[in-house]
Amino acid sequence: MKKSASKQLSLATTAMDGASTGFAGATNRSAPVLGQPPRMFLGLGRGLLLLGMVLVAAGYSLVYLHQHPGAVAIGFWLSVLLFWAMTWIGINAVAEFETLHKNLQRLIDVLVPLCFGMWILYLWEVITVGFGVPKVLLPAPSDIALRLVSSLDILRKDFYQTFAKAVLSGYIMGCGAGFLTAILADRFDFLRRGLLPLGNLVSALPIIGVAPIMVMWFGFDWQSKAAVVVIMTFFPMLINTVTGLNAVATMERDLMYSYGASYNQTLLKLRLPTALPFLFDALKINSTLAMIGAIVAEFFGTPIVGMGFRISTEVGRMNIDMVWAEIVVAALAGSAFYGITALLERYFTFWHPAQRH
Amino acid sequence: MPEKSPFFRQFRTAREFVTIVHDNVHVMNQITINTSYTPLVSWQRLMAGSAGPVTVMVIILIVIWYIAVIFMNTPWQIDKFKRAHQQWTTWELVQGTMQQRRPVIPAPHQVLVELYKTVVQKNVTSRRSLVYHSAVTLSSTLLGFLTGGLLGIFLAVGIVHVKSLDKSLMPWIIASQTIPILAIAPMVIVVLGAIGLKGLIPKSIISMYLCFFPVAISMVKGLRSPDPLQLDLMRTFSASKSQVFFKLRWQSALPYLFTSLKVSVAISLVGAIVAELPTGAQAGLGSRLLAGSYYGQTVQIWAALVAASVLAAGLVSLIGVVERVVFKRMGAH
Numbered sequence: 001m002k003k004s005a006s007k008q009l010s011l012a013t014t015a016m017d018g019a020s021t022g023f024a025g026a027t028n029r030s031a032p033v034l035g036q037p038p039r040m041f042l043g044l045g046r047g048l049l050l051l052g053m054v055l056v057a058a059g060y061s062l063v064y065l066h067q068h069p070g071a072v073a074i075g076f077w078l079s080v081l082l083f084w085a086m087t088w089i090g091i092n093a094v095a096e097f098e099t100l101h102k103n104l105q106r107l108i109d110v111l112v113p114l115c116f117g118m119w120i121l122y123l124w125e126v127i128t129v130g131f132g133v134p135k136v137l138l139p140a141p142s143d144i145a146l147r148l149v150s151s152l153d154i155l156r157k158d159f160y161q162t163f164a165k166a167v168l169s170g171y172i173m174g175c176g177a178g179f180l181t182a183i184l185a186d187r188f189d190f191l192r193r194g195l196l197p198l199g200n201l202v203s204a205l206p207i208i209g210v211a212p213i214m215v216m217w218f219g220f221d222w223q224s225k226a227a228v229v230v231i232m233t234f235f236p237m238l239i240n241t242v243t244g245l246n247a248v249a250t251m252e253r254d255l256m257y258s259y260g261a262s263y264n265q266t267l268l269k270l271r272l273p274t275a276l277p278f279l280f281d282a283l284k285i286n287s288t289l290a291m292i293g294a295i296v297a298e299f300f301g302t303p304i305v306g307m308g309f310r311i312s313t314e315v316g317r318m319n320i321d322m323v324w325a326e327i328v329v330a331a332l333a334g335s336a337f338y339g340i341t342a343l344l345e346r347y348f349t350f351w352h353p354a355q356r357h
Numbered sequence: 358m359p360e361k362s363p364f365f366r367q368f369r370t371a372r373e374f375v376t377i378v379h380d381n382v383h384v385m386n387q388i389t390i391n392t393s394y395t396p397l398v399s400w401q402r403l404m405a406g407s408a409g410p411v412t413v414m415v416i417i418l419i420v421i422w423y424i425a426v427i428f429m430n431t432p433w434q435i436d437k438f439k440r441a442h443q444q445w446t447t448w449e450l451v452q453g454t455m456q457q458r459r460p461v462i463p464a465p466h467q468v469l470v471e472l473y474k475t476v477v478q479k480n481v482t483s484r485r486s487l488v489y490h491s492a493v494t495l496s497s498t499l500l501g502f503l504t505g506g507l508l509g510i511f512l513a514v515g516i517v518h519v520k521s522l523d524k525s526l527m528p529w530i531i532a533s534q535t536i537p538i539l540a541i542a543p544m545v546i547v548v549l550g551a552i553g554l555k556g557l558i559p560k561s562i563i564s565m566y567l568c569f570f571p572v573a574i575s576m577v578k579g580l581r582s583p584d585p586l587q588l589d590l591m592r593t594f595s596a597s598k599s600q601v602f603f604k605l606r607w608q609s610a611l612p613y614l615f616t617s618l619k620v621s622v623a624i625s626l627v628g629a630i631v632a633e634l635p636t637g638a639q640a641g642l643g644s645r646l647l648a649g650s651y652y653g654q655t656v657q658i659w660a661a662l663v664a665a666s667v668l669a670a671g672l673v674s675l676i677g678v679v680e681r682v683v684f685k686r687m688g689a690h
Contacts, residue, residue, distance in 0.1 A: 095524035109524070116525035137548055194410030204619070204673045205666045206627045209642075212650030212658050217461065291537040299543070299634050300650050308540070312635060315543045318551075323544045331536035338535035
């Protein structure tokens with residue numbers, strides 16, 4: 001959905017500037033390279049050059065900073081300001097560039113946010129180290145990275161406990177149960193009309209609050225976290241599947257009817273495939289919800305391992321760099337989980353307009 | 358001429374009958390319409406909409422709940438009888454499962470009684486009053502929601518108008534939707550507490566942080582939703598950028614705004630509740646949950662959960678009401 005929308009957006013913006021770009025394209029038809037006006041390449045080149053210069057200079061300044069921590073002069077901060085201006089101009093120049101070459105455009109679209117992210121990290125590092133911000137408030141990215149590398153073993157155990165045991169099992173059970181209930185609700189209309197409003201209501205409620213109850217029922221280990229994840233993922237899946245199963249157009253349904261297709265045939269050959277994009281939407285929403293559910297449920301009690309446990313205890317000990325390392329792992333795991341779901345979506349719903357671009 | 362029936366005898370001619378019928382046909386129609394719409398209390402009619410099925414489902418769920426109460430609380434109850442060396446009948450056992458002070462799962466009426474005790478019977482300013490704790494959570498929820506919503510809107514306006522912001526910031530905002538942001542809540546609370554910020558502000562910062570992502574994303578979508586024809590029209594009017602914004606973009610973005618506000622007020626409440634956990638049970642619904650979990654006060658946990666749910670449902674439907682009023686004033690039907 002997001003993709004189709006953003007595609008539409010970009011269409012809208014290009015149409016907005018349609019007059020100017022169309023005109024430029026017409027005048028530069030003689031230009032041999034890609035049909036782009038050369039001065040746009042000039043802008044891109046200038047921007048990339050600026051960013052490259054900043055990269056080298058900023059790298060050098062970091063080395064300098066770590067040799068003289070907390071004792072940098074005004075000249076250093078002035079040069080940081082200069083880098084800031086250069087980055088801003090460079091990013092602007094690169095972001096302005098638009099091309100019809102798909103791969104080049106994709107590269108640019110990755111490069112711009114990457115540069116922005118690196119700049120934020122650089123600023124974070126320079127400010128925390130340069131001003132000597134205490135580590136208990138905000139550790140520098142380099143501290144976090146060091147901590148991450150040095151405690152990989154603990155992080156791996158926490159990840160295994162929280163993600164592999166609690167999140168994955170809860171996710172599979174919750175999504176499966178939601179899906180099966182939706183099929184049942186589809187078969188019996190009464191159930192659908194009774195359950196759907198309830199499901200809509202429940203999905204707006206703070207379900208995470210059941211965590212202490214689940215900890216009491218299923219104990220401190222991963223089972224209670226999986227139970228929270230089951231409850232959190234159940235309702236989005238239920239609602240989306242029911243909506244998806246009803247998204248079939250009347251014409252298609254009539255066609256199946258005229259073939260004399262049974263309920264099961266219509267379900268398997270028409271309605272489930274139509275519902276797939278909705279299913280994957282729910283799977284993607286649930287991938288984030290499952291992580292949140294498991295981590296927050298661990299705040300209510302765990303054995304001495306797990307990402308949520310580590311976060312809450314290390315916060316108590318003021319080891320903030322360890323907390324950040326754990327958050328980095330959680331972020332990576334969350335993004336990878338989401339990304340894999342999105343890849344599966346692309347594989348299974350390749351026919352859907354949102355995927356064809 | 359055939360004999361007239363008594364009914365027809367009151368008319369002199371057939372023509373008079375036809376005229377009278379013709380003149381009164383709308384009255385007759387009215388009568389038939391009215392009779393056909395008299396409420397017919399039948400099972401089918403009750404179950405036709407969604408209100409009936411929902412009621413049935415709720416009743417079924419409550420019955421399941423009671424059955425679960427009996428089965429899950431039985432072991433402890435039997436234990437209790439044995440310790441007291443007491444003979445017990447099945448009926449006494451069933452009664453006992455619904456009257457425990459710390460049941461594995463409290464019966465619905467126990468939760469209702471607890472709610473009545475802590476909402477109605479306690480003074481609002483008392484620390485035992487659920488209204489007091491709800492108000493604490495609600496205040497940080499609302500503060501976070503307002504600031505987060507405004508921040509999201511401003512960010513979206515920036516992203517729509519500044520191309521490099523769109524290219525550099527937007528991918529990060531979308532990517533951050535995939536990470537469990539709530540995990541940083543304890544750190545934010547403790548770190549801000551270390552520099553002297555305590556109470557309302559840190560909690561609402563977490564709510565704000567959770568709120569602004571959905572608002573920003575949908576507002577970017579919404580502000581870009583006017584179709585090219587409408588934008589071209591504004592261009593032919595030679596409208597300035599601010600005119601295009603206030604007369605076209607803002608209006609088209611409103612449906613997106615309200616949808617995202619409903620999402621974000623719900624997660625704002627979640628953020629406020631989770632933010633109350635690490636400070637260790639001082640005030641608020643989150644602390645009620647945590648305290649209940651420490652001391653095994655299950656009835657208290659369930660009551661806090663019900664209060665949180667009522668709060669969430671109320672906030673979401675409040676935004677729904679505002680949405681309807683706004684759209685009505687904008688001319689929607």
